[in-house]
Amino acid sequence: MENAQRESKMTVGHYGGKFIPFHKGHLYAITKAAAQVDKLYVLVSYDEERDRKLCKEAGLDYIDFKRRQQWITTSVKNMSNVTVLAVEEPYSPDAEYMWMEGGRKMLEAIPEQITHIFSSESEYDTWFKRIYGEGVIHVVIDEAREIFPISATKIRNEGIYANWDMIPEAAKPYYTKKVAIVGVESCGKSTLTRNLAQLFGTEYVEEYGRTVSEEIGDGSSLLTEEHYKEIVFGHKHMEYQKLKKANKLLFIDSEAVVTQYYAKMYFGCELPFIEGAIQAQDYDLYLFLEPDVKWVADGYRTFSDPVVREQTNALLKKMFEERGIEFVSISGNYEERLDRSIAQITSLITK
Structure with missing residues (x-):
């Protein structure tokens, strides 16, 4: 009975993204999220066609999902409550389908009941409530990018070397x-x-x-x-x-x-x-x-x-x-x- 009560009180968080490329803003969000829950699952979402297109448009070599997963795993290896997974999600111009089907895949990948979901965008709240339910707490981390003024879009537009200080150490040898x-x-x-x-x-x-x-x-x-x-x-x-x-x-x-x-x-x-x-x-x-x-x-x-x-x-x-x-x-x-x-x-x- 006591074990069941302890289990029911466990907080489980989810933080996801494409991580093209992985940067220190991501790492900061993961670190903050890990400090707020008992377990945190970081999910690298991938669709090869979409990801190849993003990399090509940015002048980057294709960064496959295993490499992104490895960078994050290496960066958080001392955070014992963090697990990094990869999930293939559908890419579609239909936002409704992409969000709902992608969310379903995320839920399937995480083996425990989610209590918290973390992001840097408050506008995601509506989607998260539809996917994960009203009971899941959405925590927005540094939406204004004040701590680490960076985004993957900014890096893709400006280039890796113009934003070198924002690349985590685990990823730098690749670039x-x-x-x-x-x-x-x-x-x-x-x-x-x-x-x-x-x-x-x-x-x-x-x-x-x-x-x-x-x-x-x-x-x-x-x-x-x-x-x-x-x-x-x-x-x-x-x-x-x-x-x-x-x-x-x-x-x-x-x-x-x-x-x-x-x-x-x-x-x-x-x-x-x-x-x-x-x-x-x-x-x-x-x-x-x-x-x-x-x-x-x-x-x-x-x-x-x-x-x-x-x-x-x-x-x-x-x-x-x-x-x-x-x-x-x-x-x-x-x-x-x-x-x-x-x-x-x-x-x-x-x-």
């Missing part, structure tokens, strides 16, 4: 643009990578091949196949770690095509596992640095002859072209390279 700085040896890749990261206030990934070469102590000529595995997978691991901390952009010094190039030059052949890594890459911009700056000896570099530099440069370019990877050629002195790179990157994050 972070990855810029690969590539080229043959002694073309200024490492210097440019560090400088760009400093200027844009973000993270960068060092060339892992250099790290491994320095560890074995005698340059690239003694690298074995196992070393190349360490370079490829170690570099990718570093990339994933830095991506979690990056600010809009992540700069990568070299990548798997460059590693394959070095394998071909020093090991004598291309390695299949590196090719697999190349196929899995998804960089947003490749800046290919031409070898038109002074060659600098550092104990690990080999191809100082100008003719050989041009030949190796042509080989690396061909390797990118054969794989259908587009790149932007960057040439000139160090100042010109910096300015041209900044122009390309600025265009990338203002689209």
Whole structure:
């Protein structure tokens, strides 16, 4: 009897939306709602055709419902009374049908009797009473958007990067643009990578091949196949770690095509596992640095002859072209390279 009374007093809340995209206003509403009920169910509603259209119109890549659900789940993982579900709901120009049928699907998905429903729109009250009944309490959270002045519509209209501070940490890696700085040896890749990261206030990934070469102590000529595995997978691991901390952009010094190039030059052949890594890459911009700056000896570099530099440069370019990877050629002195790179990157994050 006592357990039944305790169960009857349990408050169960519901907060739903499309979350295209998920933002801090949503997270604030979820946090506030979770503090007001014993259990809170957050429901991600989805209709693939509608969602693809919304993303396309906003210039966003399609954000599937599982990714949205994961972002919210990660963001609320320390809120023990919050459960995040996904519900496919009908999309129709008929508002009556969409609200009532969508509401029915929500009720089916939540395994307990709802006592509270949360939103940021008081105008939803009429619909909620029809769907959930007069006994359910509608709580409106920050309707004026005073705490977090943001909405998904605003982000879709203005762009992700114009509203970067309103994107929750769990979602930022997905939107972070990855810029690969590539080229043959002694073309200024490492210097440019560090400088760009400093200027844009973000993270960068060092060339892992250099790290491994320095560890074995005698340059690239003694690298074995196992070393190349360490370079490829170690570099990718570093990339994933830095991506979690990056600010809009992540700069990568070299990548798997460059590693394959070095394998071909020093090991004598291309390695299949590196090719697999190349196929899995998804960089947003490749800046290919031409070898038109002074060659600098550092104990690990080999191809100082100008003719050989041009030949190796042509080989690396061909390797990118054969794989259908587009790149932007960057040439000139160090100042010109910096300015041209900044122009390309600025265009990338203002689209």
